[in-house]
Amino acid sequence: MYKFLAVCGFGVGSSMVLKMTVEKVCKERGVECKVENTDLSSAKATKDIDAIFTSKELGDELKRTTNVPVFPIKRYMDQAEVGAAIDDFINSKSK
Template sequence: MKFLAVCGFGVGSSMVLKMTIEKVCRARNINCEVQNTDLTSVKGMEADAVFTSPEIAMDLKQTLKCPVFGIKKYMDQKEVEQAINQFLENQ
């Protein structure tokens, strides 16, 4: 399974979100690869799901084929876990 954490430049906040996704996945024993990337690059990448800010999520939902989840608080493990649970339920 491959997840992408996305922010405008692919450096700061996407790295924080990536680390939170990894923590949640480790705690749940979910085997996945998590990458952080920028808004432009994500459109040419393959992933099972994308996690980003709610504002960017609205744009990406129209252009990507995979599920896109808007996360308000990147360090909130419960919010990220809810999004991952939603993804897993729809698989």
């Protein structure tokens, strides 16, 4: 089971939307995951996660401060965009 974070500035609004989209896409693909939504500073301190999904702006900072894959998402409700990011993550794990 993968552990993912959905991250926004305050860890409330947009990260919750992104969390729900990630969960839905994973379910459709048969990918077992646990998704938590959180704020930027908490995401930097979180351990034992497999990937982070966030905005482009926060993604750049998270890429510099964490050692897990970070996937910037432009449209949090866009299942195709989120699905492509999840596919990229899954493909990187199977190599």
